Amino acid sequence: xxxxxxxxxxxxxxxxxxxxxxxxxxxxxxxxxxxxxxxxxxxxxxxxxxxxxxxxxxxxxxxxxxxxxxxxxxxxxxxxxxxxxxxxxxxxxxxxxxxxxxxxxxxxxxxxxxxxxxxxxxxxxxxxxxxxxxxxxxxxxxxxxxxxxxxxxxxxxxxxxxxxxxxxxxxxxxxxxxxxxxxxxxxxxxxxxxxxxxxxxxxxxxxxxxxxxxxxxxxxxxxxxxxxxxxxxxxxxxxxxxxxxxxxxxxxxxxxxxxxxxxxxxxxxxxxxxxxxxxxxxxxxxxxxxxxxxxxxxxxxxxxxxxxxxxxxxxxxxxxxxxxxxxxxxxxxxxxxxxxxxxxxxxxxxxxxxxxxxxxxxxxxxxxxxxxxxxxxxxxxxxxxxxxxxxxxxxxx
Amino acid sequence: xxxxxxxxxxxxxxxxxxxxxxxxxxxxxxxxxxxxxxxxxxxxxxxxxxxxxxxxxxxxxxxxxxxxxxxxxxxxxxxxxxxxxxxxxxxxxxxxxxxxxxxxxxxxxxxxxxxxxxxxxxxxxxxxxxxxxxxxxxxxxxxxxxxxxxxxxxxxxxxxxxxxxxxxxxxxxxxxxxxxxxxxxxxxxxxxxxxxxxxxxxxxxxxxxxxxxxxxxxxxxxxxxxxx
Numbered sequence: 116x117x118x119x120x121x122x123x124x125x126x127x128x129x130x131x132x133x134x135x136x137x138x139x140x141x142x143x144x145x146x147x148x149x150x151x152x153x154x155x156x157x158x159x160x161x162x163x164x165x166x167x168x169x170x171x172x173x174x175x176x177x178x179x180x181x182x183x184x185x186x187x188x189x190x191x192x193x194x195x196x197x198x199x200x201x202x203x204x205x206x207x208x209x210x211x212x213x214x215x216x217x218x219x220x221x222x223x224x225x226x227x228x229x230x231x232x233x234x235x236x237x238x239x240x241x242x243x244x245x246x247x248x249x250x251x252x253x254x255x256x257x258x259x260x261x262x263x264x265x266x267x268x269x270x271x272x273x274x275x276x277x278x279x280x281x282x283x284x285x286x287x288x289x290x291x292x293x294x295x296x297x298x299x300x301x302x303x304x305x306x307x308x309x310x311x312x313x314x315x316x317x318x319x320x321x322x323x324x325x326x327x328x329x330x331x332x333x334x335x336x337x338x339x340x341x342x343x344x345x346x347x348x349x350x351x352x353x354x355x356x357x358x359x360x361x362x363x364x365x366x367x368x369x370x371x372x373x374x375x376x377x378x379x380x381x382x383x384x385x386x387x388x389x390x391x392x393x394x395x396x397x398x399x400x401x402x403x404x405x406x407x408x409x410x411x412x413x414x415x416x417x418x419x420x421x422x423x424x425x426x427x428x429x430x431x432x433x434x435x436x437x438x439x440x441x442x443x444x445x446x447x448x449x450x451x452x453x454x455x456x457x458x459x460x461x462x463x464x465x466x467x468x469x470x471x472x473x474x475x476x477x478x479x480x481x482x483x484x485x486x487x488x489x490x491x492x493x494x495x496x497x498x499x500x501x502x503x504x505x506x507x508x509x510x511x512x
Numbered sequence: 513x514x515x516x517x518x519x520x521x522x523x524x525x526x527x528x529x530x531x532x533x534x535x536x537x538x539x540x541x542x543x544x545x546x547x548x549x550x551x552x553x554x555x556x557x558x559x560x561x562x563x564x565x566x567x568x569x570x571x572x573x574x575x576x577x578x579x580x581x582x583x584x585x586x587x588x589x590x591x592x593x594x595x596x597x598x599x600x601x602x603x604x605x606x607x608x609x610x611x612x613x614x615x616x617x618x619x620x621x622x623x624x625x626x627x628x629x630x631x632x633x634x635x636x637x638x639x640x641x642x643x644x645x646x647x648x649x650x651x652x653x654x655x656x657x658x659x660x661x662x663x664x665x666x667x668x669x670x671x672x673x674x675x676x677x678x679x680x681x682x683x684x685x686x687x688x689x690x691x692x693x694x695x696x697x698x699x700x701x702x703x704x705x706x707x708x709x710x711x712x713x714x715x716x717x718x719x720x721x722x723x724x725x726x727x728x729x730x731x732x733x734x735x736x737x738x739x740x
Contacts, residue, residue, distance in 0.1 A: 323647035323740045326562045334647060481739035482654040488730055492661040495727040499668035500617055503675040504610040 215250040223250040230284045238441045246291050286310040295444050304451035306421045309428035315477030318423050327418035329357045338468045347452040354409055357418050360402040367408040427470050431459035518619040525589045532582050536631040540638035540737055543571040547642050561645040568738050576731045579659050582627050583666030590620045591674040624663045632656035655737050662730045
């Protein structure tokens with residue numbers, strides 16, 4: 116008597132195979148119905164592929180435009196929101212446009228007017244007229260005032276004094292006007308805002324650690340060495356005026372090590388003109404043997420950074436008073452030293468001498484404040500001792 | 513009463529304190545190791561000044577870290593036996609709780625001076641071993657004073673915490689955790705932005721603690737043995 120397989124099992128088995136076939140058919144159909152996608156066959160031509168790439172490129176371009184429009188719309192919405200929330204006002208001072216809160220408008224006008232008259236009075240430049248400033252006096256440092264770039268932002272914490280606020284405003288205006296120096300010898304020498312903050316103690320520290328015998332002589336009192344170290348020497352920026360032969364050797368070999376070339380002695384790993392120069396430098400053949408390896412812009416080897424040069428420019432502008440900035444920027448062909456001397460209304464030697472004296476006087480007290488720190492620490496120690504004696508451990512209910 | 517407590521604490525901690533003393537003496541010497549003369553092959557004092565200060569800066573963070581480690585170890589060990597024995601010994605003494613706690617704290621503070629003295633000696637030896645170029649000065653006394661104060665601060669903070677009950681410690685930890693969490697969340701709370709807490713409350717709190725007039729301000733000051 117034959118046993119037929121259960122009908123239910125055969126039905127299930129048939130159903131499973133049917134399901135697989137249906138699933139495969141649906142997948143194929145789904146793939147075929149995806150927009151713009153079709154199976155790439157071996158007969159697909161290069162032209163067809165390029166056509167598809169072009170179409171995708173157009174789509175990408177449209178997407179970028181739409182994203183930019185969305186960002187612009189969001190920026191406008193934020194501006195409207197900020198205007199409603201902060202009640203913004205616009206102040207104009209000597210071709211400068213200052214966006215600020217209504218509550219800060221009077222202060223902004225006073226500060227910008229004072230700073231402009233004191234430090235930039237009489238100077239005519241188109242740059243400030245094309246730039247917007249924002250001014251905010253608040254406890255936090257994030258500036259929510261919307262302004263299209265390249266707006267220069269001035270944020271003054273509430274705890275800072277008026278003179279500190281003026282310094283910030285001066286720095287912001289200087290940042291804008293520094294663009295006027297671009298292309299001139301003084302601009303190439305300075306390369307930054309002359310009103311940027313720099314603690315005098317930092318300058319002294321930088322000079323002590325400059326690894327330059329020229330700077331060392333400057334600190335010892337040799338003013339011409341200071342002039343050379345600042346890149347204002349009569350012979351121009353020469354590395355030999357800044358560094359001794361041994362210091363030049365150290366810098367040259369350090370530069371090579373930074374690019375992965377380790378050389379101590381023995382045959383040069385590179386057998387050409389560069390290799391022979393390298394060998395002469397390593398072996399100290401002549402005092403200037405390593406100068407050939409210090410190529411490029413001499414300012415890139417300057418012992419003092421541009422931020423230190425900015426302190427000299429700052430001193431010149433401070434000494435020159437009203438009209439100093441105009442004298443600094445009026446002649447784009449004037450040498451940097453002459454421009455600084457003109458701005459300060461004195462000789463370059465006198466200016467550099469005063470600058471050196473200022474740096475030496477500003478030598479930081481490395482252990483300043485130790486007395487106060489000690490007293491504070493003792494107070495806290497006594498406080499915690501009192502806490503320890505008041506422990507709840509021995510307090511019975 | 514002070515001497516027995518000092519002796520007991522010393523007996524308990526000496527095997528841990530001795531390595532700390534050795535480390536405190538050796539650290540200034542390690543800082544100036546190899547800086548006895550100009551860099552190899554050179555005679556330029558300007559290069560030497562840079563090398564010295566760079567090496568000192570490299571080891572700077574280790575000094576306050578060592579001070580904190582010494583203080584924490586002494587503080588936690590001060591109450592160790594009391595916690596283990598249920599404070600029976602303390603309760604059996606004819607002393608008020610205030611006197612007992614102060615004597616114990618004084619004993620620990622005395623032991624905390626030992627690594628400070630070791631560091632003071634090591635700093636003087638290190639300063640004498642280096643020929644300082646013009647513009648640089650050594651500050652061994654100031655460094656030792658900072659080290660001693662930092663040790664005492666960390667010791668007193670942990671001593672006060674350890675003197676309390678477990679419940680008190682949990683309250684303190686919960687409070688610190690709450691400050692951290694609220695500080696992180698508070699960056700989105702605009703009503704704080706015009707307040708003294710500013711846009712980053714957690715950073716503001718950390719600044720209060722680590723800078724004057726906070727208790728840990730001594731840790732963030734200048735710990736350089738050799739500087740301009």
